[in-house]
Amino acid sequence: MTHPYIPNAGPAARAAMLAEIGASSVEEFYGDIPADLRLARPLDLPAPFADEQGLVRHLRGLLARNTDTTEALSFLGHGCYPHHVPAVCDEVNGRGEFLTAYAGEPYEDHGRFQALFEYVSMMGELLEMDVVNVPTYDGFQAAGTALRMAARYTGRRKVLVSGAVAPDKLGTIRGYLAPDIEVLLAPVAESGEIGEVGLDDTFAALYLETPNVHGVIETRGRQLADLAHSVGALLVVGTDPISLGVLAPPASYGADLVCGDIQSLGMHQQYGGGQAGFIASRDEERLVAEFPSRLFGIAPTAVEGEYGFGDVFYDRTSFALREEGKEWVGTAAALWGITAGVYLALMGPQGMREIGETILARTxxxxxxxxxxxxxxLHQESLHFREFVLEVPDADALLAALRAEGIFGGVRISPWRVLVCVTERHSIADIDTLAAAVKDALSTSGDRT
Amino acid sequence: MTHPYIPNAGPAARAAMLAEIGASSVEEFYGDIPADLRLARPLDLPAPFADEQGLVRHLRGLLARNTDTTEALSFLGHGCYPHHVPAVCDEVNGRGEFLTAYAGEPYEDHGRFQALFEYVSMMGELLEMDVVNVPTYDGFQAAGTALRMAARYTGRRKVLVSGAVAPDKLGTIRGYLAPDIEVLLAPVAESGEIGEVGLDDTFAALYLETPNVHGVIETRGRQLADLAHSVGALLVVGTDPISLGVLAPPASYGADLVCGDIQSLGMHQQYGGGQAGFIASRDEERLVAEFPSRLFGIAPTAVEGEYGFGDVFYDRTSFALREEGKEWVGTAAALWGITAGVYLALMGPQGMREIGETILARTxxxxxxxxxxxxxxLHQESLHFREFVLEVPDADALLAALRAEGIFGGVRISPWRVLVCVTERHSIADIDTLAAAVKDALSTSGDRT
Amino acid sequence: WDEQIVFELSRPGRRGIGVPAPDAPLVELPAGVGRSTPPALPELSQNQVVRHYLRLSQETLGADLNIDVGQGTCTMKYSPKVNDTFVRDPRIAELHPLQPEDSVQGVLEIYWRLEQILKEISGMARVSLQPGAGSAAIYANLSMIRAYHAARGEAGQRDQVITTMFSHPSNAACAKVAGYEVITLLPDADGYPDLDALRAAVGPRTAALLITNPEDTGIFNPRIREFVELVHAAGGLACYDQANANGILGITRARDAGFDLCHFNLHKTFSTPHACGGPAAGACGVSEALVPFLPGPLVDREGESYTLNSPTGSVGKIRPFLGVTPNVVRAYAWVMALGAEGLREVAETAVLNNNYLMHKVLRIPGASVPWADKRRVEQVRYSWQELAEETGVHSEEIGIRAADFGVHYWTSHHPYVVPEPFTLEPTESYSREDLDEYAAILAQVAAEARENPEFVRNAPYNQTVHRIDATSLDDPAQWSPTWRAYCRKHRQ
Amino acid sequence: WDEQIVFELSRPGRRGIGVPAPDAPLVELPAGVGRSTPPALPELSQNQVVRHYLRLSQETLGADLNIDVGQGTCTMKYSPKVNDTFVRDPRIAELHPLQPEDSVQGVLEIYWRLEQILKEISGMARVSLQPGAGSAAIYANLSMIRAYHAARGEAGQRDQVITTMFSHPSNAACAKVAGYEVITLLPDADGYPDLDALRAAVGPRTAALLITNPEDTGIFNPRIREFVELVHAAGGLACYDQANANGILGITRARDAGFDLCHFNLHKTFSTPHACGGPAAGACGVSEALVPFLPGPLVDREGESYTLNSPTGSVGKIRPFLGVTPNVVRAYAWVMALGAEGLREVAETAVLNNNYLMHKVLRIPGASVPWADKRRVEQVRYSWQELAEETGVHSEEIGIRAADFGVHYWTSHHPYVVPEPFTLEPTESYSREDLDEYAAILAQVAAEARENPEFVRNAPYNQTVHRIDATSLDDPAQWSPTWRAYCRKHRQ
Known part of the structure; x- marks a missing residue:
């Protein structure tokens, strides 16, 4: 019998096909692979499961060794957030058509183009910007690319990045810009916001995040935009779109490029598998020309009134120009874009406002x-969205104590600091549970010391 | 704001629609409901969850109070069986199109008709019978209807039913036949098979089950068919189609009507929600005329080579004739028919043979x-498929002891008898685990007495 | 898609899934007991099975995909996707119905809670959630009616059930199966079931009245209490088919009108998906006097725990085990997303939508509604009689042409008391624009019928297949209820 | 479906889902920080959102639905449905990437196990599963190449990367991003990358060779070891783009040919779904010498437990957290359903299918394949040059017409080294009849092009939309990359 995944593997099917081709064996087709490169033995792999239920049992057994965030009470965030995922999001991204499509033309894949066009369009409304790309890999990549775009746009080779950025993200940005662009850090003020900003006309951009890595909402956006613009630099703002029902869109205070991750908008945490990046700009030809990613736009068809779709300004991409294109483009995270579109369509303006208000209030x-x-x-007097920092004598001890209570208390960001994340999924009772457990843990450890 | 499920509920939308109709309020439309029938207060219902995540949390909280058969090791059967459900079955029956379609015409619902036609056709091959109905509710109902069909076909008002039938099922059959048809029971032999069968020309049918309620495979099918036919009665056989890769189809030994439940063919146990019934016969006009259920058939269309579909012999149903139709027809369990079709298409002849062999061997x-x-x-010398009976001093005590080990050991069918079910989902190690636990339990309880 | 029959896709040696090997000695079966020739099932790889069925799904017009207001009386409402996630959870999907009670407290609590909700909505004393669908619930109610009269020693005497022509055919058909003679009341000049006919029919032989209200015409019978009282006075029971309950949730209750029994269709009013025609779920509510006869078991609450108990005189099981659990869970979740106020919004909006759509449809030349002066609640049975007289195009044909526009409708059950019928029920799920679009499609097809009747009569044009010639389906020599029958009769 | 843009479906006051109320005092935001005007997002009820997106999904030709052999180089194979169930399980879907290690032992074990499998398949010392797709894996490899040379003090000196024209454009483009000058080898007269050109290019400035084999033409370069040795001799690294690995699984290994780095696309060779263009997943394998530079963290096994550790000289994170976990799980499950023998069957069958299809396609008048005397492994880049010369119909146009038959194909990346290209890769997932049907469709369209070129050029005819006029997409005054831009430019 043939394997369920391989219809033509049976000896009879093979023989008939070989006969039709006029070949004697499959080996013939491998004739160009030199003998000394041929693997002379079978691969040494674990024995497979010939039946589906065996496979299911094996995998479920492995999964059972995980404790997920519906079992524990989790306050983990730091770039991957536990927002509620509407069932409709899963319904849509689970559809075989979307899940298994790839790179068809805008005819047979009209729906894919439309869904992604709608995603960028809804993001555009949230961001108040006219140009948004089809998703890139993640927010790290989006920030790196946005800064490279700024450097190309300005022809400068230096950027100033807020110090209130996650270290991993900063590392990725540095690595991504390394060959061409120098990265300098702006200090963080006592308040948790960005501190003194020193810019001059050698800088391509100032990169600001809000809410920043510690959940602090930056309040000096307009001032910083003006400052950047005064020296001919761009203001690049990293943000989480889920905050934009209540926070002013960065474009409104002068941001030139806005970027971030859309995992919050309908993606499960998936152990980090739900990340996807966005970059947005105003509709200025020179800026649009710097996008490496695909941009989908409406185009007329032979029939009046139909909406066709296609790639906007394709001839800037590496698909068109190889190394002469802008950075590179490839398969990234389109399905999460479609999903975020579903999320925004479900939420609407009212839902986005409410979720923002709820997160602000609960934080x-x-x-x-x-x-x-x-x-x-920390930073108690500042405005926070979703995250804040606890300072404790021993972060590891606190987290271990909470863990024993079935609580993932937060992300340890230093030996004495814990980043706590609160979303609309955390009820007031959940927060009280955490607070009580922290109190217990701190008083117990106090007893011990 | 309007409720997410009710687009037109907002006051403005309502007002506009009322204006268009020329009505002053929705109350007007209720004008025919007398005041004394109007409920003068709001319904007294629990407070709802305005947000989806609250609902999810509430429901998941309730579900957490269940222990399912992937958590416990379950040997429960007795009409609902733990077979492996291929992922493709869930994929297909979870498709919104199939899940939410209902009663369209064979044009816009061509796929529904084809999928159900294919289901009955694959069942026909398994059963070696030319007529199979679109699913009825469940195996109980199918047996009751098959016997009523036999009574109408023969014009007789008495049936002989094997004693080796589940008591609940027998009760349902009795209730269903009560107004017109007398039900007599055939004894069960020492072997677990049906015993001495007394039939005469007042009987419409003999009802035999194989594998029967105790998992015993009946071996005298041909003899019983001949006996029934010799007095002008029909042989009606209840069976589980999952056994028919290895067991002879009842038609091959003379059964006139075959019926049963298809839950085994790709339906999860669902706390009893996966049941669906089938009835099959040969293609004899007088028998076909007695089906109450819908029968789907191929029909030509205006275009040569197209397959159209439609209802075969519609004018026998209650849809067509109300009380003059055969029994009744209504919404039953079509989606499970489509699912069983997917199951059979995946399994093919080889898969059905292998699963049968595996179940026989593991039983x-x-x-x-x-x-x-x-x-x-019990019945150790007889052939068994999937189920058998343990006799123990105290069934409740044994099951409780097993439960404490995380095992649902079987169905208590009397104070000292337990029905144990083994399918292809139970590995040899699972069976050994059960045997060891039973040994422990029996020796411990032996110590106590 | 031009998708072949699954058997035509078969090639020897393929398979769609692997099966565990026995790992134990094979069992030999004697001749005649073991199967001698393998079943001629199709052989396909998994990819092919997926492709085949996904294509068939795309050729099916689910309610998720269309403005499904045309399947009147079916209450095609939105089935929330979140509710599907609960029933796919292993803690529902992988529960065996005979597990120890303490291992299924969650699901029992859901049964219990939904019963409380339906008791409040109906005013009844208890509710069984066992029946597999609406007709099964009707049958269950008839079983209880029979048991009730038997318990009073009147089983022989009370051998008639009265129902109405605009109630679902199963009311008549199930009554017949339950052993009753059926008397059907026709509508009077006002469209109401004929009260005089009821007076004439009712008597010592009356076991029960089975009646729908609003009936499938959408008209609410304002004298329903008189109907009930007449039957009660004769010693019969009054049984309310609440398939059309969607427009009256929280507005009026079965028990308050004096009914002894009623049933709901959870797949209609309570949003569980119709699933190509089931699994569905029915709920039977009864007054105190009939509680002993309910199908068993029922879920009782004792403190914080839930137990299964069967009523003393139970009619037994209408279906195996406790009921169609996934739909019980979905219905419960649906109510919990709406609450009392939400249910009333459902009812009022559904009624508003219905009257709005009627307003639109009646502007289409050729469309009419019988008893036009009567108010409508949840649905309307319309008529294309004028159009048919003018053009010769029948309602069925108009419906088939409508499919070319991505919608459908249902005519009515037989017999066609309303000539050239079509029955629309917009429920609360559809927006005003949806209703406008639907009415515009009907108007378009009606215009086509006037301009070019043949064109409409030969529809459809953009469906998977063209006009079907159904004659063979009624001819025993030709009909083919399975592929094997087809091959035998047409492929020799 | 004639489905509007989601904004056009919007009506004020509707919503698709409820959100929890704050249950705590609201936070006031100062002017300029708080949003002053609500975003102009569409307002729809949930039913409408479902309907809209389900319709759009039906207007998308997923691999599940068609004979998807035409997206050559993409390895469109069947993604088993059972593997999707694992990633929907909350024990994957609801895991946070920064949970304590002891709460994620299951997922870490899967990462570890898949790494062992890929090590064996590639012969490499270790494998990182972090990159989000193939191009990201190429970039990750380049980052390691850069770090490697930097660690040896040759960062400044080695500033060139050599690649080939039939390797994916990202090899060139990522090298550029990583700061390298790019040298591209063109095919020689035999279709192989030009060895003489490599000899000329290689030298002290060579950081690495990035090469695909078989290349996108389907031709396996038999002198690959020479290429590697030349680069090694010059002090450069050899990096193998294994996007086309499907036909050589278990046949030949990257490390055995001397490569220092390689990458696989889990969404191609290892069956994870392509998801409209991601999320995908890449895997970077490296030799011992490059292990210190791998992106971190990696999963190590210590006894029965699994821990996360970062290599000493790690290039850092290519992507946040550990990787695209759902695809790692799916890829692992796929291998575990096949095993060593199964993977070899995959490879051999894919190659057989490819040669069978080539045999069929080459019988279509007008279709040809460059370097026709060379063997093909996993895919073939064909040419319609003859047909185009004869009829004036271009390959893109033929592909668009093919969509009317429910299939599609991809031409090639730019520049079109093969004129009028189309690239087919049937993988192991398609049956012989599928391949016959696909070839028959191409033959049919080619015949149409001969009979009536205009007809083909004006296709499609039965897709959602008709021929698109793309000129506005390149015109800044007209292009509309969002709805708001469209409304501003075209709806004033």
Whole structure:
């Protein structure tokens, strides 16, 4: 019998096909592979499961060794966030058509083009920007590319990056810009916002994040935009679109490029598998020309009133020009773009406002609850969205104590700092549970020391 | 804001629509409902969850109070069986098109008609019968209807039913036949097969089940068919189609009507929600005329070579004739028919043979393993498929002891009898685990007494 | 897609899935017991099976895909996707119905909670969730009616059931199966079931009245209490088919009108998906007097735990085990997403939508509604009689042409008391623009019928197949209810 | 479907989902920080959102639905449905990437196991599963190449990367991003990358050779070891783009040919779904010498437990967290359903299918294949040059017409070294009848092009939309990369 995944593998089928071709064996087709490159033995791999249920049992057995965030009470964030994923998002991205399509033309894949066009269009409304790309890999990549775009646009080779950026992300940005562009760091102020910003006309861009790595909302956007523009640099803002129902879109205070990750908009955490990046700009030809990624646009068809779709300004991409294109483009994270579109269509303006309000309110509630529990909450006077920092005597000890209570208490960002994340998925009761557990843990450890 | 499920509920939308109609309020439309029938207060219902995640959390909380058969090791059967459900079955029956379609015409619902036609056709091959109905509710209903069909066909009002039928099923059959047809029981022999059968020309049918309620395979099919036919009665056989890769199809030994449940063919157990019934016959006009259920058939269309579909002999149904139709027809379990079709298309002849062989072999293995563990295994010399009976001093005590080990050991069918079910999902190691636990339990309880 | 029959895709030696090997000695079966020739099932690889069925799914017009207001009486409402996730959870999907009670407390609690909800909505004393669909619920109610009269020693005497022509055919058909003679009330000049006919029919032989309200015409019978009282006075029971309950949720209750029994279709009013025609779910509500006869078991609450108990005089099981659990879970979740206020919004919006659509449809030349002066609640049975007289195009044909526009409709059950019928029920799920679009499609087809009747009569034009010649389906020499029958009769 | 843009379906006041209320005092935001005007997102009910996106999905030709052999180099194979169930399990879907290691042992074990498998398949010392797709893996490899040379003090000196024209454009483009000058080898008269050109290019400035084999033409370069040795001799590294690995699984290994780095596309060779263009997943394998530079962290096994560790000189994170976990899980499950023997069957069958299809396609008048005397492994880049010369119909146009038959194909990357190209790769997933049908469709379209070139040129005829006029997409005054841009430019 043939394997269920390989219809033509049976000896009879093979023989008939070989006969039709006029070949004696499949080996013939490998004739160009020199003997000394041929693997003379079977691959040494684990024995497979010939039946589906065996495979299921094996995989489920492995999965059972995980404890997920519906079993534990998780306050982990730091770039991957536990927002509620509407069932409709999963329904749509689970459709075989979307899940298994790839790179068809805008005829047979009209739906794919439309869904992605709608995604970028809804992002455009949220961002108040006219140009948004089809998703790139993730927010790290998006930031790196946005800064490279700024460098090409300005013809300069230096960028100033807010110090309030996640170290991993900063590392990726540095690596990505390394060959051409120098990365300098701006200090972080006492408030948790970006501090003193020193820019001159050698800088291509200032990169600001809001909410930043510590959940602090930057409030000096307009001032920083003006400063950057005054020296001919661009303001590049990293943000999470889920905040934009309540936070001003960066374009409104002068950002030239906006970028970030859309995992919040309908993607499960998936152990980090739900990331996808966006970059947005105004509709200025010179800026558009710097996008490496695909841009989908509406085009007329032979029939009046039909919406066709296609690639905007294709001849800037590496698909068209290889190394002469802008950076590179390839398969990235389109399905998450479609999913984020579904999310935004479900939420609408009202839903985005409400979720923002709820996260703001619960974050503040959590900060106060934890401050009352004996931990030091940093940047208490600043505005926070979704995340904040606890300072404690021993981050590892605290997290271990919480873990014992079935709580993933937050991300350890230093030996004495824990980043706590609160979303609309955390009820007030959940927050109270955390606060009580922190109080217990801190008082117990106090007893111990 | 309007509820996500009710687009027109907003006051503005309502007002505009009312204006267009020329009505002043929705109340007007209720004008025919007398005041004394109007409920003067809001319904007293639990407060709803305005947000999806709250609903999810509530439901998941309830579900967490269940322990399912992937968590416990379950040997429960007795009409609902733990077979492996291929992922493709779920993929197909989860498709929105199939899940939410209903009763369209064979044009816009061509796919529904074809999928159900293919289901009955594959069942026809398995059963070696030319007529199979679109699913009825379940195997109980199918048996009741098959016997009523036999009664109408023969014009007689008495049926003989094997005693080796599940009591609940027998109760349902009795209730269903009660107004018109007398039900007599045939004895069960020492072997577990049907015993002495007394039929005369007042009987419409003999109803035989194989494998029967105790998992025993009936071996005298041909003899019983001849006996029934000799007095002008029909042989009606209840069976599980998953056995027919290895067991002879009842038609091959003379059955006139075959019926049963298709839950085994790709339906999850679903706490009993996966049942669906089938009835099959030869293509004899008088028999076909007695089906109450829908029969789908191929029909030509205006274009040569196209397959159209439609209802075969519609004018026998209650849809066409109300109480003058045959029994009744209505929404039953079509999606499970489509799913069973997917299952059979995946399995093919080879898969059906292999699954049958595996179940036969593992059932015998389990019977021997349990006999060695100190329990009495009934009907040891008979052939079994999937189920067999343990006789023990105290069924409740045994099951409770097994439960404590994370095992659902079987269905208690009397104070000292337990029905054990083994499918292809149970590995040899699972069976050994059960046998060891039974041995422990019996020796411990032996110590206590 | 021009998709072949699955058998035509078969090639020897392929398979779609692997099966575990026995790992134990094979069992030999004697001749006549073992199968001698393998079944002629198709042989396909998994990819082919997926492709085949996904294509067939795309050739099926699910409610998810269209403005499904045309399957009147079926209450095609949106089935929330989130509710599907609960029933796919292994803690529902992988539960065996005979597990120990303490291992299924969650699902029992859902049964119990949904029963409380349906009790409140109907006013009944208890509700069984066992029946597999609406007709099964009707049959269950008839079983209880029979048991009730038997318990009072009147089983022989009470051998008649009265129903109405605009109630679902299963009311008549199930009554017949349950052993009753059926009396059907026709509509009177006002479209209501004929009260005089009921007076004439009712008597010592009356076991029950089975009635729908609003009926499938959409008209609510304002004298329903009189109907119930007449039957009660004769010693019969009154049984309410609430298939059309969607427009009256929270507005009026079965028990308050005096009914002794009622049933709901969870797949209609309570949003569980129609699934190509089931699995569905029915719920039977009864008054205190009939509680002992309910199908068993029922879920009782004792403190914080839930147990299964069978009523003393139970009619037994209408279906194996407890019920169609996935749909019970979905219905519960649906109510919990709406609450009392939401259910009333459902009802009012559905009624508003229905009246709005009627307003639009009645502007289409050739469309009419019988008893036009009567108010409509949840659906309307319309008529194309004028159009048919003018053009010779029948309602079925117009419906088939409508499919070319991506929608469908249902005429009505037989007999066609309303001539050239079509029955629309927009429910609360559709937007005003949806209703406008639907009405515009009907208007377009009606215009086509006037301009070019042949064109409409030869539809469809952009469906998978063209006009079907159904004659062979009623000819025993030609009909082919399976592929093997087809091959035997047409491929020799 | 004639489906509107989602904004056109919007009506004020509707919503698709409810959001939890704050349950705590609202936070006031100062002017300029808070949003002043709500975003002009569409407002739809949930039913409408479902309907809209399900319709769009039906207007998308997924690999599940068609004989998807035409997207050559993309390895469109069947993605088993069972593997999707694992990643939908909350124990994958709801895992946070920064959970304590002891709470994610299952997923870490899967990472570790898949790494062992890919090590064996490639012969490499270690494999990172972090990159988000193939191009990201190329970039990751370049980052390691850069770090390697930097560690040896040759960062400044080695500033050139050599690649070939029939390797994916990202090999050239990522090299450029990584700071390298790019030298591209053209095919020689035999279709192989020009060895003399390599000899000329290689030298002290050579950082690495990035090469695909078989190349996108389907031709396996038999002198690949010479290429590698030449580069090694010059002190450069050899990096193998194994996007086309499907036909050589278990046949030949990257490390055995001397390569220092390689990458696989899990969404191609290892069956994870292409998802409209990602999320995908790449895997970078390296020799011992490059292990210190791998992106981190990697999963190590210590006894029965698994831990995360970063290589000492790691290039850091190519992507946040550990990788595209769902695809790692799927790829692992796919291998575990096949095993060593199965993978070899995959390779051999894919190659057989490819040669069978080539045999069929070459019988179509007007179709040809350059370097026809060379053997093909996994795919073939064909040419319609003859047909184009005869009829004036271009390859793109033929592909668009093919869509009317429910299939598609891809031409090639630019520049079109093969004139009028089309690239087919049937993989192991398609049956002989599928290949016959596909070839028959191409033959049919070619015949149409001869009979009526205009007819083909004006296709499609039965797709959602008709022939698109793409000129506006390159005109800044007209292009509309979002709806708001469209409304501004075209709806004023």
């Amino acid at each position: 503040r509630y959590a900060m106060r609850a934890l401050a009352s529990s004996g931990a030091v909450v | 015998r293995y389990a019977m021997r393993a349990l006999a060695s563990s100190g329990a009495v295994v």
